[in-house]
Amino acid sequence: MRTHNADAACGIAQAATIVGDRWNVLILREIARGHVRFDALAAELGLSRKVLTERLGRLVAAGVLHRSLxxxxPVRYEYLLTEAGAGLLPLLVAMQDWGDRWVLGDGSVTATATEDGAEHARMHALTGSRLPVDLELPGSDGVLRDAVAPDAAATVLFTYPATGVQWEEPLPGAAGCTLENRxxxxSWPAFRDAGAAVHGVSTQLPHEQAAFARAESVPYPLLSDTHLRLAAALRLPTFCGAGQVRLKRSVLVLDPRRTVRHVLFPVGDIPHAVEEARRLATALATGHG
Known part of the structure; x- marks a missing residue:
């Protein structure tokens, strides 16, 4: 295909040579979700082995993936994101956000979702899926932490847009993050006594989360998904607000094997969602969920 001379100095044109192909984008989507082996990729994508081999070879050659034996x-490889590949996660999330808003939605910006929409269906389809084993996020103390507590009988992972942010205009579902954390x-003693962990996740920076945690005496870890690793791994719904990509409010309850057992989304009644999370996590931790 003939290209314009200016493309040689155009970052968009150069990126398009790598991610402009539909299958390349979907392969990266699946690898971000933790499907890193050839057979798993073929099964998730419904792609022929020949085409998948060709596309994986191109992505490895481009420095986006590397093969790990x-x-x-017989010889088998995993295909893992390189640093350059991980740098494409915000692009994948942006594409998803654009599709949710403009193709699957009505074009409006909202921090919540309807119960008959694509985001609702995608979130509830997470039930039974597993988080990638290497998914660690920086905590408010700067230490990388597993998104699933390794020593807990159940983990409640709740995502929220941001605390202490003044939104440019009222956004449905954006308010209430401080209330939710409080x-x-x-309820933390009840979670702790049941053997359940609680992790809060937003796209705010660790030092912003640390300041909030100190001011509000938050006893559980706040994790930063500023690089959108969790958002890409779970295809979490997002929106753009106050100049940044934000996670929509959701609650996931996971077992020690990293399997999503329960999904609360959308979250409209915050007090009810927190109480329901406590009930579900307690039941799971005590062998009744």
Missing amino acids: YQRR LFRD
Whole structure:
């Protein structure tokens, strides 16, 4: 295909040579979700082995993926994101946000969702899926933490847009993040006594989360998804507000094997969602969920 001379100095044109192909984008989507082995990729994408081999070879050659040997007899590889590949996660999330808003939605910006929409269906389809094993996020103390607490009988992972942010205009579903954290804080003893962990996740920077945690005496970890690793891994609904990509409010309850057992989304009644999260996590932790 003939290209314009200016494309040589155009970052958009150069990126398009790598991610402009539909299958390349979907392969990256699946690898971000933790489907890193050839057979898993083929099954998720419904792609022929020949085409998948060709596309994976192109992405490795472009420096977006690297092959990692995990079995010698027969030889088998995992395909993992390089640093350059991880740098494409915000692009994948932006494409999803654009599709949710302009193709699957009515074009409006909202921090919530309807119960008959694509975001609702996608979130509730997470039930039974597993988080990638290497998914660690920086905590408010700057230490990388597993998104799923390794020593807990259940983990409640709740996502929220942001605390302490003045929105440019009222956005449905954006308000209430401080209230939500306070309610989880006040219920923390009940979660702890049941053997359940609580992790709050937003796209705010760790130092912003740390300041909030100190001011509100938050006893559980606040994790930063500023690089959108969790958002890409779970295809979480997002929106753009106050100049940044934000996570829509949701609550996931996971077992120790990293399997999503329960999904609360959309979250409209925050007090009810916190109480329901406590009930579901307690039941799971005590073997009744």
